[in-house]
Amino acid sequence: MLGKGVVGGGGGTKAPKPSFVSYVRPEEIHTNEKEVTEKEVTLHLLPGEQLLCEASTVLKYVQEDSCQRGIYGKLVCTDFKIAFLGDDESALDNDETQFKNKVIGENDITLHCVDQIYGVFDEKKKPLFGQLKKYPEKLIIHCKDLRVFHFGLRYTKEEEVKRIVSGIIHHTQAPKLLKRLFLFSYATAAQNNTATDPKNHTVMFDTLKDWCWELERTKGNVKYKAVSVNEGYKVSDRLPAYFVVPTPLPEEDVRCFQGRGIPIWCWSCHNGCALLKMSALPKEQDDGLLQIQKSFLDGIYKTVHRPPYEIVKTEDLSSNFLSLQDIQTAYSKFKQLFLIDNSTEFWDTDIKWFSLLESSSWLDIIRRCLKKAIEITECLEAQNMNVLLLEENASDLCCLLSSLVQVMMDPHCRTRVGFQSLVQKEWIMGGHCFLDRCNHLRQSDKEEHQRQLSLPLTQSKSSPKRGFFREETDHLIKNLLGKRISKLINSSDELQDNFREFYESWHSKPTDYHGLLLPHIEGPEIKVWAQRYLRWIPEAQILGGGRVATMSKLLEMMEEVEHLQEKIDERHHSQGALPAEAPSLLRSSARLSSLFPFALLQRHSSKPVLPTSGWKALGDEEDLAKREDEFVDLGDV
C-alpha cells in the first residue's frame, strides 16, 4: 500500500521520502506465478451468443493497488460482451457469490456498456479508434456503468493482441444495423419465457384495457377516454397504438396533424386535474396554414381549458427549461469524475471535489428538474389546474417531468411494479427515442446522439432512474399557439411565491410516506448518488459502514420478528417443540462494504485508505496560518 510519508507537507526539513522504490515492473514480479494463477475458466455464453476473438496471458490489474498487481487470464470478445476469464472468482466464498448477477459476471463488459477505450503506449494514455497502426501495451476500458478495467498486454502474443484489440474496437465502435443487435439473436435462440404473475405484473400499456385500467385507477375516466385511433400505427408511428385524450375531443382531430397538437393524457390527480403532454405542430411559413393551425389549436384547447370549471396551465419545455444539450454536456463532465484510473487520480481530484462537481452542473440540473416537477405538482395539487407539457416531440423532457411528478404524487409509482409500469407508460409508450439517445447503433457523433442519463432523486425519497433525450429545440411552439396560450403561462414572480409557499408548507408538516412526497431541493440537500456513482471506486469504500449497515440491521430485525411470529403461531396451533433457528440471509454481514452489493469485500486488506495529496493553498488566510496559536506567551502563566 502507501508509503509512510504520504501526507507530509512539501519541502522543509523533514519531507517524507518513499520508504521503498521498486525498479522491477509489477508485471515481472508476477510472471513466475503465471502458471499457478492462470486457470482455465469456462466462458459462459448466452443462447445465441458467439465467441468472436480471444487472447491469452492478459493481465487484469487490481484497481485498488494503483495497478500494482493483477491476475492473468484470457480476454475474449463475443457479439454480446467482452469477458475476462481469470480465476479470481474462485477466491470469493459462498457468502459473496450469492449476490452474483446471473447474466453479467464480475469481469464481463457488455459491448453496449463500453464508453471509451484507451491504449497505453510508453506510459501514455491515448483514446483508441478505428484502424490502429501500433498496438498498446495496456488497454483501459471505461464503462458506461462507471467501471474501469485495465488489461495488460505485454505478455500476450502479438497476433493475439492485434486480434483482440481491433476486435474490441470494431465491435464497440463501428455502426451497427438494428437487426444485428444481440437481443435479436438471443431472442431467437432463447426459450420464449413470458409467463408473468397476473396479479403482480408490470402494466405494459400496449392494449386498450391497460389504459382503461390506469384511467380507472386514477379516476381519470370521467373526463378522459382511451382511443384506438392509432391502432396499427395508422395515424403516427411515434405514438402508441392506444392512448388517452380528453373525452370531448373528436377522434378525427388526432388524424389532422398525425397526432401533433393533441393533448395526450399522462395521469389524473385525486382532485380531477390532469397532467397532459402535447407535441408541437409542424413549422409553417404560410399564413393560411398558420391560420388553420391556430384555429385547430383553439378548438383543441377548449377540451381542457373551460373556465371556470377547468383551467389549463401550459409548460413550454422547449423554451422555458433545460436544453437537451445542457443535460448531455453536464453528464459527460459529471461521469468523468467517477471514471478513475488509479488511487493518485482519486486523491488528486479529491481536494477540489466540490468545485469539480459544481462545474459539471449536473447536480444543478437535477435540482432544476426536481424543482420544475414540484412546480407542476403545485399547479395540480394546490391550484386545481390541468398542466399541459409542450415539447417538440413530447418524448424527452415530457417523459422526464411527467414521470417525476407521478413519483411525487402517486404512491403507486413508488412500488416496484408501479415504477416499472410508469417507465413503460411514460418512456417506452411515451416514445422516448432510446435507440438514438443511447446511440445503440453507434451512428456518427455529428448527429449529437445522447446517452441515457440517470437522475438520482434526493434523499430518502424513492430513487427512480430516468433516461432522457435530446433534439434541437425551437421557440416555434409558443408563436404557433398564439397569445391565448402565452397568457396562460403565469408570470414567474407569482409562480415563485406559490411555489415557495407550497414547498415550505409541505416540508413543515410531518411526512406521510403514502401520500405526496416532495424532495428537498436546497443546495446542501442535493447530493451525489453515492451508491450508483461511487460503487466501483475502491478508495470510496467504507468497510462495514454506509447506509447498507443500517439497512442490513433492519433486514435482520425483520427476519427475527417474522421468526418470532412463526414461533408464536406454532405455539398456538400445536404445542410442539420449537423449530431450530432459521438460517439468516445477512447474518454474517457485519463487514459489508458501503458499496454492497456492487463491491463485496474486494478490498482484502483492512488497512485504511489515506489521502496521498496534501493541502491546497489557503489563499487569503495565509497570514493567519503563520500566526501562533497562543499570542505572546511562551513563559507566561
Next chain:
Amino acid sequence: MASAPTSKYNSHSLENESIKRGTFFILIDKEVIYICPFNGPIKGRVYITNYRLYLRSLETDSALILDVPLGVISRIEKMGGATSRGENSYGLDITCKVRDSVLSYEGHSRRDMFEILTRYAFPLAHSLPIFAFLNEEKFNVDGWMVYNPVEEYRRQGLPNHHWRITFINKCYELCDTYPALLVVPYRASDDDLRRVATFRSRNRIPVLSWIHPENKTVIVRCSQPLVGMSGKRNKDDEKYLDVIRETNRQISKLTIYDARPNVNAVANKATGGGYESDDAYHNAELFFLDIHNIHVMRESLKKVKDIVYPNVEESHWLSSLESTHWLEHIKLVLTGAIQVADKVSSGKSSVLVHCSDGWDRTAQLTSLAMLMLDSYYRSIEGFEILVQKEWISFGHKFASRIGHGDKNHADADRSPIFLQFIDCVWQMSKQFPTAFEFNERFLITILDHLYSCRFGTFLYNCESVREKQKVTERTVSLWSLINSNKDKFKNPFYTKEINRVLYPVASMRHLELWVNYYIRWNPRIKQQQPNPVEQRYVELLALRDEYIQRLEELQLASSAKLSDPSPSPSSPSQMMPHVHTHF
C-alpha cells in the same frame, strides 16, 4: 425585577422542565419586535431570565420563537436611535456564538434590556458568577462520577510492567495544565520527568493516553520541544523518548506525529519551540500532519456561517462550501487520526503526538485515534470519559476557546477546536451508523452546553483551576443531564463490536457539512426527523420485544396447562398483529 418563575415559562421546552424552580429569575418581560432573519419582523414578547432569553410570538398562536441560553451570546450592540422626525426606533443586535441566530429588537426603552443582557450574558465582566454556579438542578445520576482516571487506566490494563501511574503532578507543580494523575514509562523516574519538563513547552511532558491491549504500542501526547533557533538539545528528553519507544519491546522507531504544517513547526523555532530533529532523535521518525492553527479554523467556521446564514447559498453551494475550507480541515484532522490509529493498530510502533502546546490539535488527534481504536469510547459513557480525559483533564483551554461569560467577542484565543472534533465524530458516525451507541442529538446536546454555561463540565482552562474553583462541588455536570435520560441519546442501530478498528474514509466524496447542526435554525432546511429507516427499525424493535414477551407468556401458559388442562385460549389469529411492513 427578580421574581419567581411561573409555570407558564417552564413548559416551553423539554429541557426547561428539568430546571428546578428557584434557580433563575425573570428579569425582563416586555413586548418587542423581533426581526427574524428568515421570516422578517414578528411582534413578540421577550422574557429574559438569568439563564436564557425567550421570545414568544404575539402573532401566530404564541409560538416560542427563540430560546437562547445567555451563554451563547457573543455580542450585543445597540442600533438605531431617534430619527429626525422624532420617531423612536431603537434596537439591539444580538450575535450568537456558532449558532447563526441574530436577534434584533425594537422598542422604546432598550437601555434596561441592554444592561441586563450584558450583565448576565457576560457575567465575568461584572464580577458576577457564571450561571452554572447558581444552577440548582438535581439529577438522579451524578455526572461527576463518570470519569475516574485510575479506573480508566485500569480498564486499559495499567499500570503494567512498563507503565506506572505517577502522582508527581498531584498539586499541579510539574505542569499546571495537566491532570494530577499521569501515566509514564516505568523506567523514567520522577526526577527524569522534571528534567524532561524543562524541555517541553509549558512543561507538558510526553505521557500516555492509550495503550493497545494486545501489541502494547501506545499513544503518547505532549507539547513541542523547546528547540529554538539555536537547535537546543536535551539528553533527558531524547532518552525519555527512547524509553517510551522500548516499552512495547519492538525494535522499530518511535513515530512522532507533529500535527502542524511543516512550515509552522519551523517558524515556531523563532519563539523557542520547534520539533524533534533527525540528528537528536535517532530512533524516531517525524511526520507533519499539516493541520492548521486555531486562527485558520476560526476564520474557516466564520465563512461557513456566511454561506448558510441567513440564507443558504443556492446556486453555487458547492464552490462556496469549498471556499470555506471547513471540510478540508476536517479531512486533514481525520487523516491525521487515521494515521495515528493505523500505526498503533498495526503494532509497528508507538506514537507520540504533539502540536505547539498539545492542547488543541493534539487533543483532536489522540481522542479521534482512540475513538477509532477502542470501541469502548463509542458508548455513551465511554465517550464522556474520552472527552473528560483527553480534553477536559489534559487542559484544552475551553474558557479561552469558547469565552464563557466573557464579553471580548473578538478575542483571538477563541476558536472552534472542540466543535471541530465533534464534527469529526459526527462524520465518523455518519460513515459507521451502527458503531456508536449515541445519536446525533447527543453530539448536538454536548455542543449546546459547551456554550450554555448551564453545567460546569466545560468551564475553565484546566484541572488545577477547576479544582480551585471547586467546580465539581458547586456545579452540575452535563453528564448528569445526559446519563439520567440516556434513552433520548441512544442510537437504535448500535451494535457492540469489541476490538473493531474503525477507519473512516477521509475523502471529500464522503464528508458532508453537518446541516442538522450548522443550519438547524433555518426553517427552510429542516431535515426530516426521525429518518424513516430508523423509525421503522424502532417499531420493529418494539414488536420484537412484544413477541418475546408473548412467547414467554405462552410458554408459561403451556407449562401451566400441563398440570391443569383447561379450555383452550381464544383464536390465535385475533391476538396476533402481523408484520405487514415488508420491504
